[in-house]
Amino acid sequence: MNTANGSDDPRDYIRDQGFENYTETDHATWRTLAKRQREILKGRIADQFLEGLERLGIGEEGIPDFRVMNQRLKAATGWEVMAVPGLIPDLAFFRMLANRQFPAGFWIRKPEQLDYIEEPDIFHDVFGHVPLIMQPIYADYLESYGKAGLVAAEHGALKYLARLYWYTVEFGLAQTPQGMRIVGAGIASSPGETIFALESPSPNRVAFDLGRVMRTLYRIDDYQETYFVLDGVEAWPSLDIDRLIPLWKELEGQGEIEPGQIQPEDRILTQGDGSYHRAKSKTAA
Structure with a gap:
């Protein structure tokens, strides 16, 4: 979730x-990132993500032109990608999502920042996030998330929405007939976390529960x-406001859970x- 003042x-x-302003170095950086990531994602990402890449024309040729990409995206789900200079304030972010506009940075990292x-940057925002927005159920979830965020701001519940976004849109996993697969953009755009999230013995993988998250x-x-882990690639949580407001009040009395803690009620x-x-902590010490 975005956060900034303004x-x-x-x-x-x-x-x-400013598509015409990208340099050949910029396009080469995109090609390097896209080629590497597509190879690593094989057998690890949800099929719907790869379908979205193909239908949107997000490939290894270079940085996508938003004008071309948005024609396809709007025809499929009514969404548009809007170029923004960086992180934007929460309310502006929520309003964009509620209006089916996805804010994406238009700058790309330097060659020495590949990892x-x-x-x-644009690689994370477009390659990582946009392909799944071609799926109607996911597109509806993002819109509902934006509307819920505007209500959460009025109820002092923004921290709950931030955690939900983090653990679904950015770092979500889902069960599929082929096994556990990646659906979060933060994983999908990171070569290291792509492997870590699915194959490392270190992290917990817990069945999704809205209040727990x-x-x-x-x-x-x-x-x-x-x-x-969602029960399926289309099992995005319902964000009904009449249900969320009582849930936020209930959660206020329950306290926070540390990132690595397991709870007795978890379905592990x-x-x-x-x-x-x-x-890592021993090395830092």
Whole structure:
């Protein structure tokens, strides 16, 4: 979820992508990232994600032109990708999603930043997020999320929406007939986390539960200690406001859960051994 200070009006952040301004180095960086990531995602990402890449024409040729991509996206689900200069304030972000507009940074990382950047760039935002927006159920979920965010802001519940976004849109997994697959953009755009999320013995993999997810803290600087697994690629949670408001009140009295903690009521799919983060903490010490 985005966070920044400034105006809450999305119009203050929308820019022209400036497609003609990308250099050959920029396009080469995209090609390197896309080729590498598509190889790593084989057999690990939900089929619907790969279908979205193909239908949108997001490939290895270079940075996509939003004008071309949006024609296909709008025809499929009524969504558009809007170029923004970086992270935008929460309310502006929610309003864009509620209006079926997905904010995407239009700059791309430098060649020496292939493996890690602090702030999401066009590769993360477009390659990672946009393919699933071609799926009507996911597109509806994002719109509902934006509307729920606007209500959460009025009820002091933004932290719950931030956690939900993190553990679904960014770092979600889902059960499929072929096995567990990636649906989160933060994983889908990261070569290291693509493998870690599915194959490492370190993290917990826990069946998705809305209240549990909203109570759970997350890591912004490293791989996740717990991943939540949807029952299917189309099993995005219902965000009915009449249900959410009582849930937020209920959660206020329950306290927060640390990222790696297992709860007695969890339906555990894989209990992690915590080896990765334990080793990292020893190194840091």
